[in-house]
Amino acid sequence: MEKLREYWVPKVLGEMERVIVGMQDPDMGVKMRNQRLLITVIPHAMTGSDIVEWLIQKFSISEEESLHLGNLIVKHGYIYPLKDPQCLVLRADDSPYRFQTPYFWMSTKWPAAELDYAIYLAKKNIRKQGDLIEHEKDYYNQLHKKINHTWDFVVMQAREQLRAAKQRRKGDRIVIECQEQAYWLVNRPPPGVLNVMEQGPERGNCYTTRVQMTKNMDFYKREIEYCKKAMGRTRVKSSICLEAYLKFNDQYMPHDPIMSGCLPSNPWITDDTDYWSMNAPTVTTPTKLRVERWAFNFGELLGDPLGHIQFMEFLKKEFSAENLSFWEACEDLRYGEQSKIAESVDSVYQQFLAPGATRWVNIDSKTMEKTLEGIRRPHRYVMDDAQMHIYMLMKKDSYPRFLKSDMYKTLLAEAVIPPETKKRVFPFMRKQRHSSPSPALLLPSEQDPKGEDKNKALASAAGGGEG
Amino acid sequence: MAKEECKALLDALNRVTACYRHMVLSVGGTADSQNLREELKQTRQKAHDLAVANRNKLTAALKDKNVSKEDKAEFERLWVIFSTCLEILETDMKRALELGLEFPLNVPKKHLIQTGMSGGTAGVAARAMSVQNMKYEAERNIDEVDLKDLEQEIHKVGEMMYEMEMKVNVPQWTVEAKQDPGAELKSTTSAGASSGGFVSIEERKGFCDISKLLAAIVFSAVLILAVILAVCVVKLS
Numbered sequence: 001m002e003k004l005r006e007y008w009v010p011k012v013l014g015e016m017e018r019v020i021v022g023m024q025d026p027d028m029g030v031k032m033r034n035q036r037l038l039i040t041v042i043p044h045a046m047t048g049s050d051i052v053e054w055l056i057q058k059f060s061i062s063e064e065e066s067l068h069l070g071n072l073i074v075k076h077g078y079i080y081p082l083k084d085p086q087c088l089v090l091r092a093d094d095s096p097y098r099f100q101t102p103y104f105w106m107s108t109k110w111p112a113a114e115l116d117y118a119i120y121l122a123k124k125n126i127r128k129q130g131d132l133i134e135h136e137k138d139y140y141n142q143l144h145k146k147i148n149h150t151w152d153f154v155v156m157q158a159r160e161q162l163r164a165a166k167q168r169r170k171g172d173r174i175v176i177e178c179q180e181q182a183y184w185l186v187n188r189p190p191p192g193v194l195n196v197m198e199q200g201p202e203r204g205n206c207y208t209t210r211v212q213m214t215k216n217m218d219f220y221k222r223e224i225e226y227c228k229k230a231m232g233r234t235r236v237k238s239s240i241c242l243e244a245y246l247k248f249n250d251q252y253m254p255h256d257p258i259m260s261g262c263l264p265s266n267p268w269i270t271d272d273t274d275y276w277s278m279n280a281p282t283v284t285t286p287t288k289l290r291v292e293r294w295a296f297n298f299g300e301l302l303g304d305p306l307g308h309i310q311f312m313e314f315l316k317k318e319f320s321a322e323n324l325s326f327w328e329a330c331e332d333l334r335y336g337e338q339s340k341i342a343e344s345v346d347s348v349y350q351q352f353l354a355p356g357a358t359r360w361v362n363i364d365s366k367t368m369e370k371t372l373e374g375i376r377r378p379h380r381y382v383m384d385d386a387q388m389h390i391y392m393l394m395k396k397d398s399y400p401r402f403l404k405s406d407m408y409k410t411l412l413a414e415a416v417i418p419p420e421t422k423k424r425v426f427p428f429m430r431k432q433r434h435s436s437p438s439p440a441l442l443l444p445s446e447q448d449p450k451g452e453d454k455n456k457a458l459a460s461a462a463g464g465g466e467g
Numbered sequence: 468m469a470k471e472e473c474k475a476l477l478d479a480l481n482r483v484t485a486c487y488r489h490m491v492l493s494v495g496g497t498a499d500s501q502n503l504r505e506e507l508k509q510t511r512q513k514a515h516d517l518a519v520a521n522r523n524k525l526t527a528a529l530k531d532k533n534v535s536k537e538d539k540a541e542f543e544r545l546w547v548i549f550s551t552c553l554e555i556l557e558t559d560m561k562r563a564l565e566l567g568l569e570f571p572l573n574v575p576k577k578h579l580i581q582t583g584m585s586g587g588t589a590g591v592a593a594r595a596m597s598v599q600n601m602k603y604e605a606e607r608n609i610d611e612v613d614l615k616d617l618e619q620e621i622h623k624v625g626e627m628m629y630e631m632e633m634k635v636n637v638p639q640w641t642v643e644a645k646q647d648p649g650a651e652l653k654s655t656t657s658a659g660a661s662s663g664g665f666v667s668i669e670e671r672k673g674f675c676d677i678s679k680l681l682a683a684i685v686f687s688a689v690l691i692l693a694v695i696l697a698v699c700v701v702k703l704s
Contacts, residue, residue: 024578032581044497044581101582102495102566110558115551126651144648151644153548155651156478157555160485167590168489175583176492 013076013106019069020078020099023054030054035082035096040171045082045098048091067092075196076106080182088185098175104183106197112187115150118143120184122158135190251296255289263287265421278418281305288415295403298395310411314402322359323390323398326352330387334380345378353386363389470538473524473545480517480549484556486595487514489588491563495570496582504572504610505603506592507563511620513596514556518624521549522631529635540642547642550631557624564617572610 023030031054035045048070055066070090073079074097081087082096090097121140125132132140144151165173189195254260257275264274278287286306294301301307315321329352333344352361353371363371367385374382402408487510493499494507528534528542570577592601606612 020580021578024581026578029578035583042583043585044583098583099580101492101584102570102580103492103562107565110562113558115555122651125649130649130652141648144644148644149547149639149642150551152544152646153481153551155646156481156548157485157552158651160482161489164482164486164489164591164594167594168588169586172498172584172586179492179582 016073016076016078017105019073022058023051023099033096035098037174040174042171042175045096047094048097049093051079051090051097052092063092075186075194077182077186078105080178080185082178085178085181086185086190088182098178100182101179104179106186111197112184114143114147115154117184117188118147118151118154119158119161120180122154123162126158126162133190139188255293263418263420270421272421274418278416282309285414285416286411288412288417291408291412291415294408298399301399301402310407311398311402314405314407315398317407318398318401320398322352322361323394325359326361327387327390327394330383333383338380341380342378345375345382348383349375361386361390362393469524469528470541473521473528473542476517476521476524477545477549477552480514480521480552483510483514483517483595484552484559486510486591487556488559489591490595491559491566493582493584493588494563494566496580496584498582498584498587499570499572499579500587501572501605501607501609502601502603503588504567504613505605506588506595506601508605508609508613508616509601510592510595511560511563511617515620515623518553518556518627522627525549526635529637543637544642544645546635546637547639550628550639553624553628553631557621557628560617560621560624564614564621567610567614567617573608 022028030046031050032043033045033047035042051070052063052066055061055069056063059066059069061069067090070079074081074088074090077088078100079090079097080100081089081091082098084095117139121132121136121143124136125140147154165176168176187197257266262275264278265272267273267275277283279290282305290304290306294304294307301311312321312324315324326348329344329348333341333348336344351357352359353363353368354360363386367389371383371386487507490503490507490510493503525542525546529539529546534542570579589601593599
């Protein structure tokens with residue numbers, strides 16, 4: 001795609017340059033006026049509205065399009081504003097503009113060099129007696145480090161360029177300064193401003209077209225294979241799919257903190273971290289929503305650490321805890337360290353599968369045979385079949401009983417619904433409902449008063465939480 | 468001393484480079500003219516001569532085995548400054564060539580860009596050539612004729628830079644700048660209009676040195692008159 005970029009950018013810039021040259025025509029070009037400063041008069045200024053008018057007439061386009069085109073020209077630095085130089089926008093009123101000299105035209109052959117920018121900043125430094133803008137100061141220091149070896153040259157050249165400029169008329173000096181400023185505003189825009197010279201991410205689709213496969217027998221065989229496999233894929237009717245999707249959303253919507261809000265309050269907004277502490281993985285009293293979620297499906301129950309523990313308790317009462325332990329051991333095997341696999345497999349076998357094991361799990365004979373075969377050459381996934389069998393057993397058998405059990409019902413009854421943060425009557429006791437300032441903005445000198453405010457807020461929050 | 472001579476030569480090259488760049492700025496604009504192109508040609512030739520002189524002196528100094536360590540470091544620093552100066556000169560020459568090709572002066576078709584510059588660059592050229600006034604001796608179509616010479620000279624400079632890199636072994640990154648950031652704010656003791664007396668160019672305030680001087684003279688005259696009158700009054704009463 002490099003080729004395309006090298007082709008496109010100069011082409012567009014070339015078009016703009018043609019437009020600019022067209023504007024210079026003494027008969028058919030843009031109307032020129034004089035710019036009057038206090039004592040000096042500088043020629044060749046034009047108003048924004050004149051430019052827009054000319055574009056409309058020359059290309060027979062609408063005002064909107066002409067404004068857009070003019071804006072592009074200004075943003076690429078071919079015309080610069082005189083009144084408000086930082087704002088590279090074409091205004092269709094009487095704000096003055098001027099053409100940029102061809103030396104400073106946007107050219108990809110000689111992109112703006114760091115050395116030139118360093119010289120410009122040094123010159124500006126001298127002229128403004130050290131009063132550079134923030135981001136220019138940063139660039140300056142950066143460049144001093146980067147091109148330190150030629151920094152002496154930068155200073156020398158900056159001084160000489162200023163002395164050379166003194167040989168020109170006052171008006172010309174002002175014009176040259178404005179030109180340089182405009183050039184660097186386009187090539188080194190201040191932070192936050194769009195950089196027109198930046199290209200977006202390249203579209204990489206060219207690579208597929210580059211590889212030209214010869215259409216021989218192999219190619220077609222592969223195509224046929226691929227199509228056969230594609231036909232054999234399972235498909236679900238979209239009506240069924242969408243029904244399931246709707247059901248899922250209906251079920252989960254009350255639980256979604258963004259869609260249905262979260263109690264007591266959203267920590268990102270109110271800075272009150274109660275929500276997180278109440279929903280921590282291991283907490284003595286879970287919230288009601290959380291307990292309700294365990295009833296959705298088995299995966300939810302096992303996935304929640306608290307639910308997992310409760311389920312284990314339940315199974316212990318039913319004397320089938322070894323199922324869950326076996327499942328846990330298999331998970332450890334699957335996701336564990338490669339070096340410990342043989343050891344793991346062996347311990348699982350000894351604990352759960354060997355005849356007469358202490359915690360023997362009930363697997364059907366077929367799966368057991370297969371697993372025992374696999375154990376001879378242990379790898380990460382030998383226990384998969386057995387694990388799946390036990391999982392389905394728990395899901396179909398123990399899980400529904402858990403949901404109907406007294407244990408679950410008491411859990412549900414005891415679960416808390418966190419109260420919503422009350423709005424205090426007295427304003428100074430109200431919890432801060434806006435986000436706290438970024439720590440990066442807190443300067444050391446200001447920290448104490450801000451710290452006091454924060455302390456106040458925390459105190460009222462603590463008071464509010466208990467109240 | 469070799470060091471002072473080298474420094475002086477380098478300052479001269481630096482001055483000519485700055486002036487050259489200043490003149491290339493005007494190419495293609497309304498301040499462009501046959502005179503400007505001739506000025507560019509003359510300045511360029513002067514720059515070339517200075518560059519060759521610099522190169523010879525510095526290579527001799529760097530090859531000299533009897534140079535002390537500090538002197539050697541100083542020469543290396545000057546070498547780095549010299550090569551950067553040549554880089555800038557080469558870029559400006561290339562730009563001048565491109566702009567010269569795009570904006571031929573004798574062809575009436577292409578209009579010059581109205582950049583707002585109305586004065587000439589004679590003063591800058593005079594500064595570069597170290598003369599009082601510039602003499603223009605070339606023909607009327609120097610803008611076209613000169614371009615071929617310019618191309619050749621760009622090649623020459625390119626070759627010179629290549630030779631320099633190959634023959635002289637000065638690693639650029641070992642050179643440390645003498646100046647700290649902000650050094651340019653301190654006014655220099657060396658020649659020329661220093662930055663201290665520089666007029667701040669802002670569009671609102673338009674002070675002129677002459678008018679300031681005039682105002683000061685008038686004010687002091689009035690003050691002296693007032694003092695004299697007061698003395699007279701005191702003496703007479």
